[in-house]
Amino acid sequence: xxxxxxxxxxxxxxxxxxxxxxxxxxxxxxxxxxxxxxxxxxxxxxxxxxxxxxxxxxxxxxxxxxxxxxxxxxxxxxxxxxxxxxxxxxxxxxxxxxxxxxxxxxxxxxxxxxxxxxxxxxxxxxxxxxxxxxxx
Ligand code: SF4
Ligand code: SF4
Numbered sequence: 001x002x003x004x005x006x007x008x009x010x011x012x013x014x015x016x017x018x019x020x021x022x023x024x025x026x027x028x029x030x031x032x033x034x035x036x037x038x039x040x041x042x043x044x045x046x047x048x049x050x051x052x053x054x055x056x057x058x059x060x061x062x063x064x065x066x067x068x069x070x071x072x073x074x075x076x077x078x079x080x081x082x083x084x085x086x087x088x089x090x091x092x093x094x095x096x097x098x099x100x101x102x103x104x105x106x107x108x109x110x111x112x113x114x115x116x117x118x119x120x121x122x123x124x125x126x127x128x129x130x131x132x133x134x135x136x
């Protein structure tokens with residue numbers, strides 16, 4: 001199994017430092033891969049990253065919700081060009097560096113969101129995307 005980062009991720013990088021096997025990496029190019037991603041072949045399912053995420057974006061693979069009920073305060077990130085993700089999100093990373101997500105949107109309170117596509121997207125990042133070894 002592994003843990004999975006969903007589109008609730010806002011690239012603050014807070015989870016990276018706590019991973020004992022260094023398997024969490026930022027997606028690059030950011031426009032195509034807006035989340036941080038977990039290498040499913042390296043993750044040991046220790047769970048240390050889950051409480052570190054200020055946005056509640058990380059779940060064990062088998063517990064990624066297909067019916068996440070939004071509180072209306074969350075920001076979702078997506079690849080550039082994704083329909084309805086037409087806002088920009090700007091903030092700072094865990095280490096104080098500026099972060100900008102070009103395609104984002106705010107949730108609506110009570111909105112039902114399927115976060116499970118992140119499971120496949122995460123795998124695609126490592127199988128057909130830039131992957132772990134080529135990330136800076
Ligand atoms: S569950 Fe543990 S090993 Fe897997 S990504 Fe999170 S911190 Fe790393
Ligand atoms: S701590 Fe959460 S928001 Fe920050 S990079 Fe990790 S998954 Fe994304």
